[in-house]
Amino acid sequence: MNNLINEINLRRGVMKLPGSRLLVILCSVALFCSAGCGEGAPSDTPELGSVTGTVTMDGKPLANVTVTFEPETGKPSFGGTDAEGYYDLVYSKNENGAKIGLHTVRITTPTEGPEDKGKDPIPAKYNTKSTLKKEVKAGTNEINLELTSK
DSSP states (O other): OHHHHHHHHHHHTOOOOOHHHHHHHHHHHHHHHHHOOSTTOOOSOOOEEEEEEEEEETTEEOOSOEEEEEESSSOOEEEEOOTTOEEEOEEETTEESEESEEEEEEEEOOOSOTTOOOOOSSOGGGTTTOOOEEEEOSEEEEOOEEEOOO
16 A cells, blocks of 8 residues: 555655655745745835924923824834924834824833833823824825923
8 A cells, every 4th residue: 555655646746755854845945935035025014104393392392202103003103302302203123104194192201210200291191191193194294293381
């Protein structure tokens, strides 16, 4: 019976390989197929729009704060402000911008650690309980965030 099976396999072009060698070949093929050729390979990145702007509180630039755009679904984008309150959002290590669509925007101040219990100068309506919503469109978006302390 085994001879008959071997004969059929040889006629079909099926070869028996030792288990470890077969595993190496299959893994190599899987790796090659999953890697793609670079160009034209599918991307997990959604359509993005570039987002820049300035953050002010009562008309004055807010320096050294973090700006977060959280889409309704998906990954958020982040940016930090400079001395003039300017920010530029980053989606990932290699891509700037934010996902197209409606976002909840949060403005937060960095903390030094758990012992830093000072009062946050940014009202909760702009961070932990943000009601600030902004739409990101395809292309370039300049979204200035004008906050009030009251």
